[in-house]
Amino acid sequence: MARATIADVARRAGVSKGLVSLALNDRPGVSAETRTRIQRIAEDMDWRPNPAARGLSAGRAFALGLVVHRERHTVEVDPFFASFIAGVEEALSQDNRVLVLSVVTDADTEAETYRRLSKDRRVDGFLLTDFLTDDHRVALLRELDTPAVILGDPAENIPFPVVSRDYARGVESLLAHLAELGHRRIAHVTGDLQMQHASRRRDHFLTHCRALGLEALIAEADFSPERGAQATVELLDGDHRPTAIVYANDPMAIAGIAVAHERGLNLPADLSVAGMDGSDIGRYTYPSLTTLNNDPAGWGRQAAAVLLELIEQGEAADAALPGADLIIRGSTGAPA
């Protein structure tokens, strides 16, 4: 019942442990014949390398780390992570690696967690989500000398590979769609602008509004439905009331729809609303939510692949996912 060790395999094959190691790791220095024989025996014995032993010897963990930092009140509303992790999984399990996940609710614990996982060699590298405009984790991970891959589109030059996804075109399609419907004054409720993808989205919004000759309003929020609702109230009460509001994510858009309904507005006639997450729940709101599609599993797969390459090869190229596309549903229409 106890798992076979490399010594068992060696004994049964009548060779040394070292040779078995070479054979099973596809490394040169073993005759083809011996290699296949050893491999067959190992398979036969259902041998699998012990990660602890391997890790101790090789100084590696065969694990990737993901540290998610969420404020307590924001922690639950994230349609992104489950699919993202499922995507990561696809890249890892073949290779017998695992994902170590930590969810922390304050910045000190966050830094400490990166330190601990890295110094204890619990992971070989990190996936960096929710990248900030001036992200302290870059310096931290350089100090720790730990590989990482960044999800996003940093402005600065970063010493880590980046996996990005173009939102410019998606935002442009969305604004063109609204313009075509007849909207002229459009608002954007931002995410937490410390986050790089939030500020990017705002920039895209402003750029393409200008290009399309639209009047642009900005209301700052932080991705939480609470702040999204609050920003909506401000916009609807303001002097320059927009006919359409584009939210940086879907939960805020859903909260915005609620605020509009509460005021007796008819959607989309009195107000058009759009999100940017492509979340599934947006298909089942009323009206259903126009949004940009998303591919969390794709993010996960790609990010994990790049990180693994960085860990294995010492370097890895940036990668880009297919850009965001517009999903038109019921929440956008011609203004009354």
Added chain:
Amino acid sequence: MARATIADVARRAGVSKGLVSLALNDRPGVSAETRTRIQRIAEDMDWRPNPAARGLSAGRAFALGLVVHRERHTVEVDPFFASFIAGVEEALSQDNRVLVLSVVTDADTEAETYRRLSKDRRVDGFLLTDFLTDDHRVALLRELDTPAVILGDPAENIPFPVVSRDYARGVESLLAHLAELGHRRIAHVTGDLQMQHASRRRDHFLTHCRALGLEALIAEADFSPERGAQATVELLDGDHRPTAIVYANDPMAIAGIAVAHERGLNLPADLSVAGMDGSDIGRYTYPSLTTLNNDPAGWGRQAAAVLLELIEQGEAADAALPGADLIIRGSTGAPA
């Protein structure tokens, strides 16, 4: 820069490695004086045990496993896990353990993942969420001889400790609330009835409807907004149209609200709606969602604590979380 090893500590303390090990693990056989001296030196050198070495020697991983099985289309809508994991974290980090998370989208991969994590000793035990009425994982984990803790309230006698939370009282409060408002015919849209907490909730619903003299309708769904919407359509189209619908989770309730709005119903006058998740987004729908509260972080903390005790002590008692309470918001009112 390289981390201090136990040998470094031993050298500096002028004792043997074995003694250091005893001292730092709070085990008997070291004089109090020597122990504190060693501990001070270790702290001074910022020594931390290497998990790989420890794991290899002790045959343990110092990690807990969580395998989440979700269908592709359900994978994103879960307000539960982020907070849950944050709670688990609180119980783990002090002790220098980690959580290994896997998200899988089919049953074969699920079983294989449990096998792999257990046999490779990547984890010392599992947290079993979404427990099924007749859960195949029980047999699997017995076969693997791996500790586990169950979240839920299994009917059968299970060879693992259980962390449970009473929903009977919450469901009762909810139904009493509706009865008091004047509702007489109330429907319940169920979760996936294979899941033990879904069937429990249905049972509570039926029991307390009977006790309160309410007419009860059941529409079967699976926790997904899609099926929740579909069930709502059926209920509203049926001959015995209810004046209130209680959904087994909040995402389905949100989808139900959308269906009602689409038909021009006024909520709550034409239809009262309630969820059972206490999700944050439910505060920002229109109308805001009456629901039962939840404590995912509490689940995580408690489940991790019980599992750690089981791993350390070889046995652990069941635990119960404080019961669910009713949160009355705008989506329930007197029928017109």
Added chain:
DNA sequence: TTGAAAGCGATACCAA
């Protein structure tokens, strides 16, 4: 109470 040494299961180097 303490020290010395033998594992745990792999990798890696040096000889043969």
Added chain:
DNA sequence: TTGGTATCGCTTTCAA
């Protein structure tokens, strides 16, 4: 191409 052996950092056993 192969075998033998040291090594990774810790725990544990056996003597002293």
